[in-house]
Amino acid sequence: MQIRPFRPEDTEAVIALWQDAGLTRPWNDPHKDIARKLAVQPELFVVAVDEDERVIGSVMAGYDGHRGWMNYLAAADDARGLGVGRALVAHVEAALLALGCPKVNLQVRSTNSGVVDFYEHLGYRNDDTVSLGKRLIED
Template sequence: MQIRAFRPDDTEAVVALWEEVGLTRPWNDPRKDIARKLEVQPELFVVAVDDDRILGTVMAGYDGHRGWMNYLAAGPDARGTGIGRALVEHVEHALEARGCPKVNLQVRSSNTAVVAFYEHLGYTVDDTVDLGKRLIPDVEPGTVEQ
């Protein structure tokens, strides 16, 4: 297994993985998310591969104050093999090298297994409220509930 930067020809395999593990939502177009990421710190979008087969992904960024991780995924057949941990450690090191003092991420509160995974890696639940505002819709307004 190797971790490398995402390549545009990985798109369909990455989207398929995200769909398989339930990361996609009707109001977020994953291909648009990928295209946006490739415009900003593309080196922080990495994949875990074995013989060119995508086993996992993580998309990270740093805004000068906090780092963020999104789209961490490991395929069902790759879970428990250390791929998730390796991807997290990879972006943690990349963020720390940029002077990033803290990394944040979001997990749906109902996803207790993923919360436990991150807690095992030293993450804690912050006492915050998550707010969001869509500036650019990926789908026509009113076609899906967000």
């Protein structure tokens, strides 16, 4: 497995990965999410590929000068349990730390206990906060 920056030719494979992992929602256009990420800190959007260059994982990260964020972490079904997700998290944590980022945040749907367990195993803890959001652009 190799972790490398996202390339435009990875788009359809990454979107399929997100769809298989249940990360997409009707109100978010993944093509627009990718375009937005490529406009801001594109170096923090990475994929994991196997020896055949098949995309087997992805993650987007960002740093606003106060906190880092991780989004769209996914591993292919046939790559789960092989350390792909763990490697992607470690990669973006190191990149964020190199930028001086003191803390990384992420959001997990409360019903997704398996993913919560995954992150807790990596040292993440519930911040006991309320996540609020407001859509500024309708997709």
